[in-house]
Amino acid sequence: MTKKSVSSRKLWKLGATEYNTQYFDFNKDGDLVVKEGNNIYNIRYLADKMGTSLEILFPFIIEERLEDFLDLTTHLSKKVGYKGKFLYHYPMKVNQNKEVVMALVGEGAHLETSSFNDLWLVKRMLEQESFNPNIRILCSGPKTDKYINLIDDLQHKGVKIFPLIEGPNELKFLQHSKYDVGIRLDMPIKAASYWNKPIDRFGFSAKEIIEMGSFKNLKILHYHIGSQIEKLSDVLGPIKYALDVYFKVKEKNPSLDTIDIGGGMPIPYTRNRSYPIEKLMERIFTLVKKESEKRGMPHPNLICEWGRYIVAPAQVTVFKIIDTKKIANKKADAKKWYVIDGSFMNDLLDTWAIGQKWSVIPLNSKHDDKLEDVWLAGSSCDSDDIYTGVNGYVTLPDYDMNKSQDPMYIAVMDTGAYQDPLAAHHCMLSSPLKIIAENGHIVVARKRETPDEVGKNFGW
Numbered sequence: 424m425t426k427k428s429v430s431s432r433k434l435w436k437l438g439a440t441e442y443n444t445q446y447f448d449f450n451k452d453g454d455l456v457v458k459e460g461n462n463i464y465n466i467r468y469l470a471d472k473m474g475t476s477l478e479i480l481f482p483f484i485i486e487e488r489l490e491d492f493l494d495l496t497t498h499l500s501k502k503v504g505y506k507g508k509f510l511y512h513y514p515m516k517v518n519q520n521k522e523v524v525m526a527l528v529g530e531g532a533h534l535e536t537s538s539f540n541d542l543w544l545v546k547r548m549l550e551q552e553s554f555n556p557n558i559r560i561l562c563s564g565p566k567t568d569k570y571i572n573l574i575d576d577l578q579h580k581g582v583k584i585f586p587l588i589e590g591p592n593e594l595k596f597l598q599h600s601k602y603d604v605g606i607r608l609d610m611p612i613k614a615a616s617y618w619n620k621p622i623d624r625f626g627f628s629a630k631e632i633i634e635m636g637s638f639k640n641l642k643i644l645h646y647h648i649g650s651q652i653e654k655l656s657d658v659l660g661p662i663k664y665a666l667d668v669y670f671k672v673k674e675k676n677p678s679l680d681t682i683d684i685g686g687g688m689p690i691p692y693t694r695n696r697s698y699p700i701e702k703l704m705e706r707i708f709t710l711v712k713k714e715s716e717k718r719g720m721p722h723p724n725l726i727c728e729w730g731r732y733i734v735a736p737a738q739v740t741v742f743k744i745i746d747t748k749k750i751a752n753k754k755a756d757a758k759k760w761y762v763i764d765g766s767f768m769n770d771l772l773d774t775w776a777i778g779q780k781w782s783v784i785p786l787n788s789k790h791d792d793k794l795e796d797v798w799l800a801g802s803s804c805d806s807d808d809i810y811t812g813v814n815g816y817v818t819l820p821d822y823d824m825n826k827s828q829d830p831m832y833i834a835v836m837d838t839g840a841y842q843d844p845l846a847a848h849h850c851m852l853s854s855p856l857k858i859i860a861e862n863g864h865i866v867v868a869r870k871r872e873t874p875d876e877v878g879k880n881f882g883w
């Protein structure tokens with residue numbers, strides 16, 4: 424048991440730009456609130472009113488993050504004297520929800536799709552006339568016949584689409600397309616990231632690409648080394664390698680003018696500071712400029728596909744504690760189980776899949792003078808459906824269901840990236856209700872699933 428000696432705001436690391444919590448605060452009643460200009464959303468009130476489990480998406484956070492990022496790149500490229508263009512492509516796999524994609528596109532994002540179905544959403548936007556003709560689309564992922572046909576169809580309609588060639592079969596027909604293409608480089612430099620596997624199946628080695636000779640339509644050299652790249656030097660090393668390949672390939676392919684560095688900018692999920700984006704971007708522009716000028720070549724255009732960095736902080740997932748239980752084993756790092764009315768395995772699946780860590784905070788700070796180290800358990804029957812925190816426990820207000828009049832709610836922070844597309848229905852549990860908080864209004868984006876709706880997925 425720990426005693427609080429700092430303010431609730433400090434204790435839960437709210438109001439801090441370095442943790443992307445500048446929008447969050449506790450009000451005078453101790454309720455967690457999110458501030459969008461003059462609009463204030465009381466999360467504790469929303470949990471009471473709408474029920475839990477509950478996902479709350481704040482599109483204004485996405486818009487602000489992208490706007491700030493694009494302003495930063497414009498400022499830094501001028502400061503450094505970088506002459507190539509810089510383009511941001513949002514990788515749709517990160518979160519395909521309409522409110523997310525539309526918020527980004529409205530702020531000037533281009534897109535990256537990874538499947539036929541992703542691209543079909545782009546077609547849908549085009550048909551609904553909610554499509555800016557200047558948007559550029561990169562298509563990665565295996566190019567099935569359907570995917571290729573849709574790329575073709577959209578190219579004929581004038582959409583600026585660039586398939587990225589990732590394998591030998593795609594190479595056969597895309598190399599001779601009359602439209603521009605990109606090619607994926609299999610990056611041999613390893614970074615400290617869960618996803619940077621020693622061997623993967625994506626792309627071609629530098630030697631293979633150089634030996635392919637001349638393509639009439641090669642525009643982009645692309646690579647992606649992984650997500651949540653922890654060290655700044657692990658971002659810069661691959662750029663240097665890719666530049667070397669780029670200039671060699673460009674000798675036979677003068678149309679090549681762009682390097683796409685993929686995704687990877689990290690999120691401080693565990694509330695440890697990572698490298699600042701200002702520093703990283705300045706180092707990227709400076710490096711690419713220097714390497715280009717050393718060879719007497721024009722600065723290439725640069726693309727990045729940072730997904731989680733832009734969208735993760737824009738969503739919180741809220742659960743109610745529906746039971747508490749002592750952990751009898753003295754060797755455990757925590758003292759109590761808090762059982763939530765949702766599931767880590769279903770609703771925050773990366774917790775189980777890759778040991779994803781989260782910052783977890785109470786929706787009311789009234790009782791945070793008395794804290795307890797706990798483990799969180801999901802409502803499925805699975806012993807893996809748990810979250811045991813960053814250091815082996817989650818610190819939360821000590822909660823005694825028998826004594827307390829108020830329900831206890833918690834918010835899992837930064838859940839906007841990947842968790843929705845990965846979500847599942849273990850034990851037939853319903854997905855959380857999903858609401859959008861925007862311009863002072865609350866809109867239900869996904870109703871709470873009924874047993875009938877969940878059952879339909881299983882043929883009932």
Ligand SMILES: Cc1ncc(COP(=O)(O)O)c(C=O)c1O
Pocket residue numbers: 514517535563647649650651685686687688728729730731732840
């Ligand atoms: C090709 C590609 N680009 C971009 C991303 C986005 O990565 P992140 O969300 O870490 O920025 C991914 C993620 O898997 C990817 O596979």
